[in-house]
Amino acid sequence: MTDSTHQTAPADGKDRVVIFDTTLRDGEQSPGATMTHAEKLEIAGLLDEMGVDIIEAGFPIASEGDFRAVSEIAKRAETSVICGLARAQLKDIDRCWEAVKHARRPRIHTFIGTSPLHRAIPNLTRDEMAERIHETVTHARNLCDNVQWSPMDATRTEWDYLCRVVEIAIKAGASTINIPDTVGYTAPVESADLIRRLIAEVPGADDVIFATHCHNDLGMATANSLAAVAGGARQIECTINGLGERAGNTALEEVVMAMKVRGDIMPYSTGIDTTKIMNISRRVAAVSGFAVQFNKAIVGKNAFAHESGIHQDGMLKNAETFEIMRPEDVGIAGTSLPLGKHSGRAALRAKLKDLGIEVGDNQLKDIFVRFKDLADRKKEVYDDDILALVRTSGEGEDHLELINLKVICGTGPAEAVLEMEVDGVEHSATCEGDGPVDATFKAVRAIHPNEARLQLYQVNAVTEGTDAQATVSVRLEEDGMIATGQSADTDTVVASAKAYINALNRLIVRRAKTGSDTAEVSYKDLA
Ligand code: KIV
Ligand code: ZN
Numbered sequence: 200m201t202d203s204t205h206q207t208a209p210a211d212g213k214d215r216v217v218i219f220d221t222t223l224r225d226g227e228q229s230p231g232a233t234m235t236h237a238e239k240l241e242i243a244g245l246l247d248e249m250g251v252d253i254i255e256a257g258f259p260i261a262s263e264g265d266f267r268a269v270s271e272i273a274k275r276a277e278t279s280v281i282c283g284l285a286r287a288q289l290k291d292i293d294r295c296w297e298a299v300k301h302a303r304r305p306r307i308h309t310f311i312g313t314s315p316l317h318r319a320i321p322n323l324t325r326d327e328m329a330e331r332i333h334e335t336v337t338h339a340r341n342l343c344d345n346v347q348w349s350p351m352d353a354t355r356t357e358w359d360y361l362c363r364v365v366e367i368a369i370k371a372g373a374s375t376i377n378i379p380d381t382v383g384y385t386a387p388v389e390s391a392d393l394i395r396r397l398i399a400e401v402p403g404a405d406d407v408i409f410a411t412h413c414h415n416d417l418g419m420a421t422a423n424s425l426a427a428v429a430g431g432a433r434q435i436e437c438t439i440n441g442l443g444e445r446a447g448n449t450a451l452e453e454v455v456m457a458m459k460v461r462g463d464i465m466p467y468s469t470g471i472d473t474t475k476i477m478n479i480s481r482r483v484a485a486v487s488g489f490a491v492q493f494n495k496a497i498v499g500k501n502a503f504a505h506e507s508g509i510h511q512d513g514m515l516k517n518a519e520t521f522e523i524m525r526p527e528d529v530g531i532a533g534t535s536l537p538l539g540k541h542s543g544r545a546a547l548r549a550k551l552k553d554l555g556i557e558v559g560d561n562q563l564k565d566i567f568v569r570f571k572d573l574a575d576r577k578k579e580v581y582d583d584d585i586l587a588l589v590r591t592s593g594e595g596e597d598h599l600e601l602i603n604l605k606v607i608c609g610t611g612p613a614e615a616v617l618e619m620e621v622d623g624v625e626h627s628a629t630c631e632g633d634g635p636v637d638a639t640f641k642a643v644r645a646i647h648p649n650e651a652r653l654q655l656y657q658v659n660a661v662t663e664g665t666d667a668q669a670t671v672s673v674r675l676e677e678d679g680m681i682a683t684g685q686s687a688d689t690d691t692v693v694a695s696a697k698a699y700i701n702a703l704n705r706l707i708v709r710r711a712k713t714g715s716d717t718a719e720v721s722y723k724d725l726a
Contacts, residue, residue, distance in 0.1 A: 213468040216458065217434040219410060220246050220451055221255040222483060223268070224284055226442035228258075231488060231654060231674050233681050235705070236268055238486040242439075243272040245482060246279060249475035251451075253280040253306060255436075259298040260291045266298050273302035280304040280345065287311035287335040296342040307339040308377070310349035313364055314356040325360055332367050340372030348373035349412065354385040354393065362401050369403040375434060376407050380423060383416025383446060390423040391430035398431045410434035413449045415441060420449040421496075425457060428467060439483040440491050440498060452476045452497040452529065460524050477530035478555035485590035488672045488683030490659060497529055530555060537581045540574035547585075554582060556589055576689050577666050587661045587670050587687035591697075598622050598707050599647055599700045606692050608635040617642035617696070635692045640699055651675040651706060655683075658691060671698040675706060682706045 223239055226232060234242065239257070246254050256272040257265040273281040281302035285295035287309055299305035311332060312320060318328055332348070339346045348368040350356055356364075365376055378394060385393070394411065398404045411427030411434070413420040424435045441450035455471045462468075480498040484491050493500045503526045526532075532553050538546060544567050551558060551566075558566065566588050573588065574580050602618040602625060615638035618627045628645035632638030636656070655674035660667045669691040674683045684702025688694035 211468055213462065213466045214433065216428055216432075216467045216469050217252045217408065217410075218250075218451065218455065218469050218471055219253040219255065219282070219434050219436045220251045220438065221412075221436055221448065222246070222438040222442055222451075223272075224255040224257050225436075225444070225448050226438040226483075226487070229442060229444045229447070229487075229489070231681050231683060232442060233683070234486050235708075236264065236271070239268040240271060240275065242479070242483060242486065243279075244275065245475070245479045246439075247276050248472075249479060250470040250472050251279050252470055253282050253434075255282045255284060255308060256299075258284040260285065260294040266294065269295075269298035270301055273299050273305065276302050276304075278303075280306050282306035282308050282347065285309045285339070287331050289335065289338055292335060292339045292342065296339075299343070304345070305343055306345040306347055306375075307343045308347040308349065309335055309339050310351050310377075310379075311335075312352050312381075313350035313360065314352035316355070317352045329364060329367055332364050333371050336368050336371035336373050345375075346373045347375040347377055347410070349377040349379050351379055352381040353378045354380040354389070355382070358396075362397065365397060365401050366403060369401070369407055374407055375410055376404075377410035377412050377434070377436065378427070378432070379412040379436075380414060380420075381412075383414035383420065385413070385423055386417075386419060387422045387426035391426040394427045394430035394432045408433050410436055411449075412436035414443065415446040415448065418446070420447070421453040421457065424449045424454050425465065428458075428465070440480055440487075440489065440495070442483060442487055442489055450496070452480060456497050456524060456529065459528075473528055474530040475555070481586060481590070485685065488655070488674055488685065490657065490672065503531060532582070537579035538570070538574065538585070539579060540571070542570075542574070542580075550582070550585055551589070554586065556586075558589070573668065573689065577668070581662050583661045584668055584687075587668055590670070591686045591701075597700075597704050599643075599704055601693075601696055601700055604639065604693055604696050606635045606639060608638075613638040615639040615642045615692075617646065619643065619646050619700070621647060636695045639692055639696045643696065643699055643703070647703060649677065649703065649706075651677040651703065654681070656695070658695070661687065669694045671695045673698040673702045675699075675702045677706055677710075680706060680709050682709060 227234055243254055243256060257269040259266045259269045269283045281299050283295040283299045285291035285307060292309055295307050336348050350364055353361060394409050409432045411424045411432040413423040435454050437449040437451040437454055439451050441447040455469050458465045458467045491498055547567055547570055569588050600620040602620055605616045607614045612631045613635040614631050616629045626646045628642040630638050630641035630645055632641050654676050657672045659670050661670055666689055668687045668689050670687045671694040672683060672685050682702045682705035684698045686694045686697030686701055
């Protein structure tokens with residue numbers, strides 16, 4: 200076996216399944232989920248720490264920003280293999296290698312769409328594509344001894360052609376063959392069967408690892424991935440919170456916990472420290488701006504809540520009555536006491552530690568000031584309030600800053616009086632609007648004119664009660680650049696203003712980097 204991630208006989212005697220996380224590539228590709236450089240480094244650090252075997256850190260040829268992020272993640276990774284994506288083109292593969300070569304354990308992942316619909320895009324015949332696969336995998340293998348190859352849209356590729364190209368990739372030196380269900384089309388029985396037949400029928404299949412990469416268009420990504428493992432796959436490709444284009448990718452937390460909880464019928468182990476799941480789930484939700492649905496398996500706010508009387512009664516007698524896993528197993532701390540206005544910096548730091556969050560001194564200072572302000576307005580500050588403060592703490596690059604906001608609203612038009620600093624100079628504007636948020640956003644635009652289009656405006660209550668904080672996410676798009684801003688406040692309109700300003704600040708920073716985060720090529724653009 201050439202793949203350095205392969206471990207066959209772990210201490211528990213279970214077959215080892217390699218976890219390949221693509222939150223920073225397939226997840227980040229999801230429209231609106233764009234992360235900043237610092238956020239990508241942070242998420243990669245958390246993935247490495249939680250025991251992810253392989254981190255797909257980005258698509259280096261896509262943009263300068265992607266290249267920089269993959270290179271930096273490669274330099275910093277402690278144990279994870281760092282992988283970059285490359286189309287079946289020599290220049291893509293070279294660029295990918297330039298970025299991942301800094302890693303202790305680099306991998307090149309190259310792919311091409313092999314189904315009839317995908318073959319039509321670069322307009323290659325079956326033979327021409329087969330030749331291209333041989334040439335590109337050989338090239339990748341000459342640069343790096345750990346090469347993964349994917350026939351994109353494998354589940355809609357003709358069986359004979361799929362076998363032929365998989366064999367070519369193996370002969371050319373790929374040590375992992377990934378079988379993507381790119382459009383979320385397959386079903387569990389078929390998913391297991393496909394892998395089983397490939398392993399049985401393709402010459403050389405025994406010498407490589409087969410991977411499964413599922414999308415969730417029909418809500419079957421987790422089931423399809425686990426079925427593929429039953430069929431012989433030993434690598435699952437997934438993302439935190441199932442982040443990804445359209446309905447998303449397989450959720451890491453779901454496949455990992457399924458194998459852990461149902462080890463009796465799925466005798467596989469992973470290297471994941473499951474107690475780190477909740478923290479990384481929260482961070483990915485925060486930095487991507489994609490909130491986790493309340494009833495999402497494993498990481499949803501309600502996943503461990505037992506509200507009905509009959510459930511609570513059962514839970515008090517024996518937690519196993521309604522719980523198949525313990526909240527602690529996924530990193531949810533037991534109920535803890537809320538903080539209040541007399542809690543000091545040490546108590547806040549201890550609370551953050553309990554929640555699995557490490558912050559630097561400057562960030563702690565910022566969170567502490569905002570915690571004090573919140574505790575003055577809200578009697579009890581719960582864990583979720585603290586998490587909202589962390590999610591929305593400053594980035595230190597703010598060109599625009601809210602100073603003051605007064606809004607009059609009721610049955611007539613709303614009026615917002617806004618004071619805002621632009622690069623240290625104070626400005627004010629008064630605007631009317633269709634409701635308080637509309638009036639406020641208009642006032643921001645009066646001070647800082649911009650063409651950014653509002654793509655998303657989302658409000659969530661952090662805790663119960665009318666004094667609860669609201670977290671607001673705002674996603675803006677300008678000239679193809681997307682930025683998400685977030686904020687939390689007990690006043691929903693103030694939180695909205697801050698989130699809008701936060702998104703504008705991020706757009707300004709991105710623009711200043713002369714489009715470094717804008718994709719120059721799409722991974723689907725194969726022409
Ligand atoms: O879904 C897909 O086919 C992909 C490939 C690039 C592996 O993400
Ligand atoms: Zn994908």
